[in-house]
Amino acid sequence: MIELSAGQGPRGRDAAAIPDFDAVAFGPFSLRSRLLEKDGLPVRLGSRATDILRLLVSRAGEVVPKNEILGYAWSGLSVEEVSLRVHVAELRKVLGDGKDGARYITNIPGRGYCFVAPVRRGGRAEVATPASRVPERAAPPPSLPRRLDRMVGREDAVAELAARLLRDRFVTLRGPGGIGKTTVATALAHEMCDSFDGNVHFLEFGPLKDGALVASTVAAALGLVVHHEDPSASIVNFLRGRRLLLVLDSCEHVIEEVARLAENIYREAPGIVILATSRESLLVEGEQIFELVSLPGPPQGTRLSAGEVLAYPAVRLFVDRAVAAGHRDDITDEDAEVLARICGKLDGIALAIELAAARVGLYGLREMAALLDNRLQLEWRGRRTAPPRQQTLGATLDWSFGLIGESERIVFQRLAVFAGHFTLRGAIAVAAGAEMAEDRVVEALEQLVVKSLVSTQPDGASRRYRLLDATRAYALQKLADGGQLAQIAHRHALYVQCTLEAGMRDKEGSDHASRLQESASLLADARAALQWAYANDDGAGLRVPLAGSCTRLFVELNLLNEARIWSDRALAMLDEADRGGAWELELQSTLGHALMFTERNSEQAEAALRRGLEIAEALSDHANTFRLLSRLNMFYRRTGRYRHLVPTALHAERIARVIGDTAGIAGSKALLGVSYHLAGDQAAAQAHLDQGLRDDAALRGTQPGHFAYSRTPQIPLARVLWLRGFPDRALECIRPLVGAFGAA
Template sequence: MTELPAAHGSRSNATGGNPDLEAVSFGPFFLRSRLLEKDGAPVKLGSRAIDILRLLVSRAGEVVPKGEILSYAWSGLAVEEISLRVHVAELRKVLGDGKDGARYITNIPSRGYCFVAPVQRGERNAAPAALPRASETTTPPPSLPHRLDRMIGRDEVLPELSARLLSDRFVTLRGPGGIGKTTVATALAHDMWQTFEGNVHFLEFGPLKDAALVASTVAAALGLVVHHEDPSSSIVNFLRGRRLLLILDSCEHVIDEVARLAENIYREAPGIAILATSRESLLVEGEQIFELVPLPGPPQGTRLSADEVLDYPAARLFVDRAAAAGHRGDITDEDAEVLAEICGKLDGIALAIELAAVRVGVYGLREMAALLDSRLKLEWRGRRTAPPRQQTLGATLDWSFGLIGESERIVLQRLAVFAGPFTLKGAMAVAAEDEAAADRVVDALEQLVAKSLVSAQPDGASRRYRLLDATRAYAMQKLADGGEAGTVAHRHASYVQRTLETGMAEQGGDQASRLQGRAGLLADARAALEWSYANDAGVALRVPLAGSAARLFVELNLLNEARIWSGRALAALDDANQGGRWELELQSTLGHAFMFTERNSEQAEAALRRGLDIADTLSDHANAFRLLSRLNMFYRRTGDYRHLVPTALKAERIARLIGDTAGIAGSKALLGVSYHLAGDQAEAQAHLDEGVRDDAALRGTQPGHFAYSRTPQIPLARVLWLRGFPDRALDCVSPLVGAAAPRDVVMHCIALCWSSSVFGWVGDWAAVETMTGRLATHANVHGLAPYEAVATGFHAQTMIARGETAGGIDLLRSALPRLHADRYELYASAFAADLSQGLATLGRPTEALQVLHETIARVEQGGGGFDMPELLRRRGDLEARMGDLAAAEASLAVSRALAEQQGALSWRLRTEMSLAALRRQRGAKDPLDDLAAIYGRFTEGFETADLKAARLMLGERSA
């Protein structure tokens, strides 16, 4: 056991003597005389820190005034209060104060400090159980940046910043570059992860070059689908009513856009806490500034011991980083003055301290101090508002760059082209001129990591690397000054393109991990695209780069960017790429993106068909399947049902040709939906049943898989109801009522729409209302305007069913024009039928009949469809109401025949009820015989609305 050094001479407290402190224990610590142990192991602590601890522990539970602590620990010396704060911070760091719920020393503002942990006096018999560590109870999410194992000099910042954030909600951590803002923000994210129940989002804006992408970057991080250029309102809607911590890191270069978004979130989402890091204030409503000051360093011109110098955070950081870089020499009392001098010259800037510290092993302390003097005289520029001796980060980087070897300089400059984290493979591809130079790049990268110029963190079995933002900017300028910027940018764009292209072809294995890896290329894909389209040297890369990035944008739901870059690339298409794989990818992406970001336009269809033609020519089966699926979706949305079965049958043939299990299951689901909407419910059920049996294969697909789609249970529910199995239909959709929304927001909207229709058919309007509310909220949050119109239509149906006819009509008159304008006809016919019913209820049958005539004509133009029997039935009811009984019977006869032909027993039941009412009106004999026969074909669902209504009619006959 190592004895701690004696105090600096005699210490006296307010009573004039040493605190009478016997052996005590608290938490995992044991304190006796001047020895501190943790779980039986000695703890290194400076002499003044141990004096402060002894005094506070001796008076545990009392508030000890700051002046009293100063007079005891610094007997006979005049020192400022900052010295006390530094030592208390060191104590808290050693004790782990504030970690995992442990509390030892608390600050009582304007009074002093108090030791608050329970203290047991006397020799301990056994070591107490250690406090649980966070890693034993929970694990922070991998989405948070890697936290430094040792963060020096910011012990008091974290609890104070956390308290400010919880009370003020919106705090900007402001300070010069390199001072440690990101380090503090990362530590705070980890510390507050549990406070916010895991809802912490850390966004690094450093790699973002286009300020216009701020909102879409935030949206993507929150899991929102970006369907328009400015998703700010969707972000605010999503955050409203939630509680989470949003950390916006490195905002200064996109400060206007960040400021506007942060202010809107602060105003509209009171449960959101925002921490921004920036070199300047955002200057918006609600913002509170937390200035991150330089690390305190030893006073200049005073003779301090090594222990006294190391009481200051700047010196501790310097020694810690020097040791991490391999320096093994002890800091002696003779070195203390030099170390204090170096810390003073580095002005408390964390990055400057680290850059100097990593070279101590090469030059030694005294040589480092001399070298700093030389560089300062020649090149160091002071801040405009600071004394000449106060150095900027740019100057610090200038001299640090001069200290590394030529090979390391070259590699550092070239690595600066990366906008985000990169792999070793990426570093070699960009920084090496040829294969022979690859080994030199590996060696240089290792040295750059060791010297803290490049950071590294684990990524599964490998590591990812990144440059600090300030280092990147500095190195990029050096790269440009050396005339290499264009060459290296070309290598970078080529590497990004090749990597994305390789990822497009990869299938099998852990697709989720692969997608996460591809998502890590987003910042570099954006940077490469910007460069290639802005520089003549990138002309040859434009089309393949946009083509390989297009798939990534779709996978990440960045459909607006997908549309923009695909359009630009297609405009730049040359003869060599006409009809090739890149035009195929670009046309496919453009059509898909148009369909969801704008409308179901002819341009979208033309792009998808052009892509399909190319896929067929190239015998590219996977892309042909993908394009057929997208075309099928397009025709569903536009109501062109005549195209559905042909496209689905072709997709099935291709899936069998490929032989992929998920692809075959996907084709069954595609065929089932197509037959359903086209009006063949028996075939639809047969194919959907097969799809359900192979559902596990479909669920395992990721967005990059050619057959990625929703599972078939929801469309099967609609088919089952039509086929006369209402209870089984409800079994399929009922789990959705309380289910959480999945990540695929578009597919979730589709599931909500289709399940709402089933609940409406069985007469469960309370469930329709629940699903409609979720649909409206979900669509609004994610900016999916067409689905908002659908939600309005379902809400109107509910109102009409409950007798709120006038209000329902008004809503339908607002929703239907929006759906027609977007060519979104899938739900329009049902809403039009309800509009007609509402108009008739209000005594406007002529207007109601006109609505039905127009709707039936529109559906017939698309080749008919599954709901044509119902539309004809409603027309027959109206004709009967208006006294044209012959026309009514003709309409109902066609409806009955078509329902039977489609295998839609539930439509047939409704039509038979209408026919029975008409025959009774005409005085026919036994008007209910046919209804009784159809009712007898049902084996379930007798408590649903239609069957109850039929039973009531049949009961009237027996009465």
């Protein structure tokens, strides 16, 4: 924080005396006095951002220190540096900095900011040259959701919230549904990335249905392997001594579990900064409340000009979204009164404003005002017994639903079964049918995106789609009222099962990281599909295969408690047709692996692994036979039953030779070497580990999906060599690994 005495900048200048200069121009912009224009049209810019721009332009080409800028723009105030970053970010957005190669403001790390675009004064161009080349800003962490291209009316809230977070460490952003809590939290997370050196984790709890999974979800996001039912203590221990920003979004439906975990983190990990978004307070130690109020709108019953009404954020948001949807951008004084009336009826709720604005291009402003009078009733003091997500936006969505065509209504309702983001392929699988051709689904989805009922974001070369939480709850109720929920939920569960099953078949030779990312995107839907299938008779036929495919995903994501619970439930429901088949094999293998880590190597874990091995051998499934032998070998190592190690390893070696896979044979040699080592035969251990090491290139090339995936044999070989009296060879064996770890 930089403290400035009243009226005095850090270099003795009068902080209120922003430099005066004649009109200047840069790119398509001109700046005179406090008016910024682009191609002759006024550009809306906040007062502090204007001060910053005037100062930087007046000293174009010169690096202006951050404390000097703060002294000019915040005279006499004590402010955090993050406030400056927020307003510079606003400037860059308005100027289009970085688009089509245009560069205006650059940051010189540790020094300040520099205006680098050519500046024309009195018709003469002065080219500003930065003191040094500045690297591009690092990409945000992959866990952050994509920020809006343009955020209206919340810049000051972001700046104030950032300062509060740095001061108080634990802030809950509270407000009603649809008001923009997630938008503000996302923008803040992006803005504060640099302050936390990129260590920002954004967790969306909206898709989570079971509060008991809160801690597991946080652990998975932090990259922790969960070895017990409640990982809360492990999370707190991991976070001690670290510094990062943890954003917990949409907490209201799992608030008890989030509150307990957040309080423990606040108490025990002083370097962690927590931002929660919720409709209600967490009511725990350390929590500070930041109330996100409605977007300010013009007073009702007063006559304002177009310029005056556009000074209010609610109107600016409405016009911004209306223009994006095809409405004309020339707002007249006659429109001002109608705009004021519309925004008053929408109560400054961002989602309601956006839904209404998206249709202005179709109906016009005055018709829109009439539709609001006749079709829309926003009651913010509604019944407390109503579903939470319908207490404020139900009427808005009712009206919006009445404006879309029949095909769009059908697709809109069916897409509500997705618990998270979905792809076009997923939309077709769930929404298409005998009465709805695929091309109609594609067309309807396009219209739903255009009309702001479905949001979209790029995902590499394709796109992903999502219904906002309130919108999804509304559409899901419509689907249930129409009697189609069971049918569409069955399609959804079948889609999840088939997609995950296809991923299981495509494991060999595929890129593990990209495959895991694709599978992880289905996690919320996998959980939702399982909950539905096991709670409804219509899902009975899908329970076993769905659990079999989902539990493999849980193991890959280290969600071992969920893998244990669902594999156990599915095995209890096996019928005679499934016994001894591929799905029982998958479930027994998963159960044994999960029990090994969550139930401390219980007898049940061994029984599950042995039953899986029995089925794999009966089916001549050599890859799974090898996997289960490897897991049994691990089980015996963990339980100290060393007499079983060599027989299981020899069995695995025979299977690897039957398969004829080079990496598998190398893996079996490593398994044998470790087994002989622990059984006490160091000479045999060295022989097998040496042989495995000669084929190490094949072993290191395996992906985690390969049946013989294993760790490098150098570490056990070094231990064997040390025990046999060859310390120099042991060090030589381990030295490359030490160098590799040091480089990492």
